[in-house]
Structures are given as C-alpha cells and as structure tokens.
Amino acid sequence: MGSHQPLRGAVLGLGMMGRHHARILQSHPAMRLTGAVDPGGDRHGTLRDPALLHATVAGLLAAPGGPPDFAVVAVPTEEHLTAVRELAAAGVHVLVEKPVAATTEQARAVIDLVRAAGVRAAVGHVERCNPALVDLRRRVQAGQLGEVFVVATERVGPFPDRVRDIGVVKDLATHDLDLVRWLGGSPVQRVAAETQHRMGREHEDLVLVTGRLEGGVAFSSVVDWLSPTKVRRTRVLGERGMLVADTLTADLTFYENGQVATTGWPAMQAMRGVAEGDMTRYALTRREPLVVELEAFCALVAGDPGAATVTLEEGLETVAVAEAVLASAATGETVALAPAAA
Ligand SMILES: NC(=O)c1ccc[n+]([C@@H]2O[C@H](COP(=O)([O-])OP(=O)(O)OC[C@H]3O[C@@H](n4cnc5c(N)ncnc54)[C@H](O)[C@@H]3O)[C@@H](O)[C@H]2O)c1
Structure with a gap:
C-alpha cells in the first residue's frame, strides 16, 4: 500500500454492522469510502455523501472511478455468498462479516469463488481485535x-x-x-x-x-x-x-x-x-476493535503476509x-x- 494512497473501500449493507464499517472508512486516513450498496437506502444516515449510495452491486461496480479496491460484506448472512460472487468476479477484495456464510456448503462456495478470482479475503471475527x-x-x-x-x-x-x-x-x-x-x-x-x-x-x-x-x-x-x-x-x-x-x-x-x-x-x-x-x-x-480489524484487512490487501486477519478457512471451521x-x-x-x- 502506498503510504499516501488511501485504499478505496465500499460497504455492502448499511445496517447495524455496515454503518460502523462505513463510519470508519469515512474517517480513517488510510481508507476512503468510495461507495455503498443497500436496497433499503441509508436508513441510519451513515453516508456523508448521499451520492455514494447504490441500490445494487452492479451499480457500485459501474460507478465513475471504477470498482473499489475492497468491499466489506455486511448484508444478512444468507446473502454473503451472492455478494461475494459479484465482488470477486470484478476483482474486488472482500472482508466478509462473520459468520462467513449461513452453511458450510455456502462457506465452501465462498472459498472456491475467492480462490478462482485470486482476490484477497478475510472474515470479520472482530472479537479477535x-x-x-x-x-x-x-x-x-x-x-x-x-x-x-x-x-x-x-x-x-x-x-x-x-x-x-x-x-x-x-x-x-x-x-x-x-x-x-x-x-x-x-x-x-x-x-x-x-x-x-x-x-x-x-x-x-x-x-x-x-x-x-x-x-x-x-x-x-x-x-x-x-x-x-x-x-x-x-x-x-x-x-x-x-x-x-x-x-x-x-x-x-x-x-x-x-x-x-x-x-x-x-x-x-x-x-x-x-x-x-x-x-x-x-x-x-x-x-476500537473494528478499526484494528479494518487496518489488518487493508494490510492484507496491500500484500502483508503477516496481516492478523481471520481466514475464510477458519470462518468455515467455525x-x-x-x-x-x-x-x-x-x-x-x-x-x-x-x-x-x-
Ligand atoms: N462482527 C460483529 O460483531 C457483527 C455484529 C452484528 C452483525 N454482524 C454480521 O453483519 C451482517 C449484517 O448484520 P446486521 O446486524 O448489520 O444486519 P441488518 O439487518 O441490521 O443490516 C443488513 C443491511 O443489509 C441490507 N441488505 C440486504 N440485502 C442486501 C443486498 N443484497 N445488498 C446490499 N445490502 C443489502 C439491508 O437493507 C440492511 O440495511 C451479518 O452477517 C451479521 O452476522 C456482525
């Protein structure tokens, strides 16, 4: 990660959890919020710039400026797999909220998608931070x-x-x-x-x-x-x-x-x-644990092999x-x- 280039991140799902990710991405010097997706809108008034909101992942990916470097998947657990599929296909690194998926079958599919796309990924088991x-x-x-x-x-x-x-x-x-x-x-x-x-x-x-x-x-x-x-x-x-x-x-x-x-x-x-x-x-x-988690994830995205993130395989095990x-x-x-x- 260039030390003066904030990573461009997006948040999927602006609910109880996603709004905190978006808050941090809007205030952390090493990160920049470049988009958010929630079909229900910005119910908690999280976004400083309402123009960042999209109703679909396709809308986010097609926005001027291109796809983000990474996205936080904070949609309901049953929807993690679909979200990862769309993001990984576009080469976007993903931080998936915990649990990684609703079933072991879906968790394995998440792992396969990420491997096939060659993107970096981690699970948000924030208690570890x-x-x-x-x-x-x-x-x-x-x-x-x-x-x-x-x-x-x-x-x-x-x-x-x-x-x-x-x-x-x-x-x-x-x-x-x-x-x-x-x-x-x-x-x-x-x-x-x-x-x-x-x-x-x-x-x-x-x-x-x-x-x-x-x-x-x-x-x-x-x-x-x-x-x-x-x-x-x-x-x-x-x-x-x-x-x-x-x-x-x-x-x-x-x-x-x-x-x-x-x-x-x-x-x-x-x-x-x-x-x-x-x-x-x-x-x-x-x-704040969530700040520590996002910093570790950004280190992973930047290629740091020692980044203290939770792997998808650990998420599957859980x-x-x-x-x-x-x-x-x-x-x-x-x-x-x-x-x-x-
Ligand atoms: N790490 C933690 O401590 C922690 C705490 C709470 C929740 N979570 C996890 O975060 C995820 C979200 O939970 P929550 O409590 O924020 O739920 P929530 O219901 O408060 O918010 C989910 C949001 O996602 C939106 N959404 C639904 N489908 C979508 C889609 N396809 N694309 C984009 N947005 C979509 C909804 O409109 C809603 O605003 C879950 O996986 C949950 O397990 C983690």
Missing part, C-alpha cells in the same frame, strides 16, 4: 497460566431488534466458537449442546454448549438473546490462575492462585485445592462447529467434528 482478548491470548501463549484447563465464554443479552435470518447459534455464538479455538490453541474436537426457542421465532434463541478441543482443553459457551442484561465475558482457567476478559469494557483481570509455601509434605500438597491469591486488572491501550452444535441439540448426542482438514 478486542484489546482485552488480544492481551489475554498473549498472556496465555507466554505461559502465564501454565497449562490451560478451560475456556468459558458467556455472551447473553436482550434480542437486538432486527430481522434475523439465522438463530443465535450461527449469529452470536459463532463469536464464541471462534474464540474458544483461538484462545485454547487447537480445533474443536466435539460438542454437546442444548438450545431453547422462547421468542416464537423460527430459530433457537438460547444455546448452552460444552465441548473439548483437540489439545485437551475443555470449553463451554452460554449464549442467548433472552437475558435482561448484556454480558460479554471470556475466562481462561489454568494451573496458575484465571484470566477474565470483559469485552464490553475491554477489561482484563488476572486472578492468581494463592501462593502457599511448599511444606515438603507431598501427600498434603496433592490434596490441597487452589487458594485465592492476588487480583490484578491490567491497564490496556484500548483501540460454521462447521456451529452446525455440530445444532446437530447435538437436535439429537441429544455428543457430536464429533472431522479432524481439521488441510
């Missing part, structure tokens, strides 16, 4: 917790008032199913899940998942659209203590195991449980785990995932 989770992972990888036993996530709150084409498992819980693997360090091996439908919609609105990663770490996720308060908590428990990230406030706290002097009495040591030790809340540099969760809830059985494919 949350400063609390970035620092949590860095500390886990540096060995602060020793061996990791458990990754547990909680993501509950009221139903966001918008039409949904998928249930809470593929919509919200895909954040968690991506995070447990990213933090726990290996792919998901098996899951057991319960879901509930309480709001009378077609899809589930609550899920409880327990599972295991290939590396032996156990995980759990509690995710719903039914709780009267919003909680976004991820904790990683290991042999030396527990790290807890609150991604609403981007706080990271370390609960250290109590340091009890070794007495030279091995049998007693084996029986003794963990004691409460010091608690530390870290001072973190807090940058959708496959979500499908296993739904299968488990439907059958009452634990569902094993196929070993990570090359």
Whole structure:
C-alpha cells in the first residue's frame, strides 16, 4: 500500500454492522469510502455523501472511478455468498462479516469463488481485535497460566431488534466458537449442546454448549438473546490462575492462585485445592476493535503476509462447529467434528 494512497473501500449493507464499517472508512486516513450498496437506502444516515449510495452491486461496480479496491460484506448472512460472487468476479477484495456464510456448503462456495478470482479475503471475527482478548491470548501463549484447563465464554443479552435470518447459534455464538479455538490453541474436537426457542421465532434463541478441543482443553459457551442484561465475558482457567476478559469494557483481570509455601509434605500438597491469591486488572491501550480489524484487512490487501486477519478457512471451521452444535441439540448426542482438514 502506498503510504499516501488511501485504499478505496465500499460497504455492502448499511445496517447495524455496515454503518460502523462505513463510519470508519469515512474517517480513517488510510481508507476512503468510495461507495455503498443497500436496497433499503441509508436508513441510519451513515453516508456523508448521499451520492455514494447504490441500490445494487452492479451499480457500485459501474460507478465513475471504477470498482473499489475492497468491499466489506455486511448484508444478512444468507446473502454473503451472492455478494461475494459479484465482488470477486470484478476483482474486488472482500472482508466478509462473520459468520462467513449461513452453511458450510455456502462457506465452501465462498472459498472456491475467492480462490478462482485470486482476490484477497478475510472474515470479520472482530472479537479477535478486542484489546482485552488480544492481551489475554498473549498472556496465555507466554505461559502465564501454565497449562490451560478451560475456556468459558458467556455472551447473553436482550434480542437486538432486527430481522434475523439465522438463530443465535450461527449469529452470536459463532463469536464464541471462534474464540474458544483461538484462545485454547487447537480445533474443536466435539460438542454437546442444548438450545431453547422462547421468542416464537423460527430459530433457537438460547444455546448452552460444552465441548473439548483437540489439545485437551475443555470449553463451554452460554449464549442467548433472552437475558435482561448484556454480558460479554471470556475466562481462561489454568494451573496458575484465571484470566477474565470483559469485552464490553475491554477489561482484563488476572486472578492468581494463592501462593502457599511448599511444606515438603507431598501427600498434603496433592490434596490441597487452589487458594485465592492476588487480583490484578491490567491497564490496556484500548483501540476500537473494528478499526484494528479494518487496518489488518487493508494490510492484507496491500500484500502483508503477516496481516492478523481471520481466514475464510477458519470462518468455515467455525460454521462447521456451529452446525455440530445444532446437530447435538437436535439429537441429544455428543457430536464429533472431522479432524481439521488441510
Ligand atoms: N462482527 C460483529 O460483531 C457483527 C455484529 C452484528 C452483525 N454482524 C454480521 O453483519 C451482517 C449484517 O448484520 P446486521 O446486524 O448489520 O444486519 P441488518 O439487518 O441490521 O443490516 C443488513 C443491511 O443489509 C441490507 N441488505 C440486504 N440485502 C442486501 C443486498 N443484497 N445488498 C446490499 N445490502 C443489502 C439491508 O437493507 C440492511 O440495511 C451479518 O452477517 C451479521 O452476522 C456482525
């Protein structure tokens, strides 16, 4: 990327998510919003220049100035595949909102289209850019917790008032199913899940998942659209203590195991449980996760092989785990995932 040439980006879908992408593209010095597509118009008043709005992707691509360098796909999940097809065919790099697609079949088709077109692509699993989770992972990888036993996530709150084409498992819980693997360090091996439908919609609105990663770490996720308060908590428990990230406030706290002097009495040591030790809340540099995500994507577009983006294959893996969760809830059985494919 020429350091003085902002990348030209477009946003498809100016809804709850797309409007934030458009806001950043209109204010970031290294990016420029050159167009937006939404057949419903600019309902949230996001665009500074109304002339940037198009009703169709074809309109965007035919606009004076030519196709953008990249586009953010923030249309409803069921429509990701169609959007990627049109953009990739025009040589436009794509940042696809999470989940990458509504089914594993569609996710594979997205991967095939992108490969065939030779464009660069990533999935917007924006939680990976949350400063609390970035620092949590860095500390886990540096060995602060020793061996990791458990990754547990909680993501509950009221139903966001918008039409949904998928249930809470593929919509919200895909954040968690991506995070447990990213933090726990290996792919998901098996899951057991319960879901509930309480709001009378077609899809589930609550899920409880327990599972295991290939590396032996156990995980759990509690995710719903039914709780009267919003909680976004991820904790990683290991042999030396527990790290807890609150991604609403981007706080990271370390609960250290109590340091009890070794007495030279091995049998007693084996029986003794963990004691409460010091608690530390870290001072973190807090940058907006979506800005960090878009900067990483622009680095990828510019050819940086080290760009910290989420690959389409990882996005596919997450959708496959979500499908296993739904299968488990439907059958009452634990569902094993196929070993990570090359
Ligand atoms: N990363 C996150 O944290 C996060 C959060 C919310 C949503 N999302 C994802 O973002 C995507 C959009 O979700 P949302 O909550 O913004 O939905 P939304 O319903 O608020 O907005 C979707 C917008 O897309 C428009 N649209 C529909 N079909 C279109 C098309 N073919 N071309 C262009 N625009 C079209 C709609 O008119 C609407 O304005 C979903 O995939 C969702 O899973 C991600």
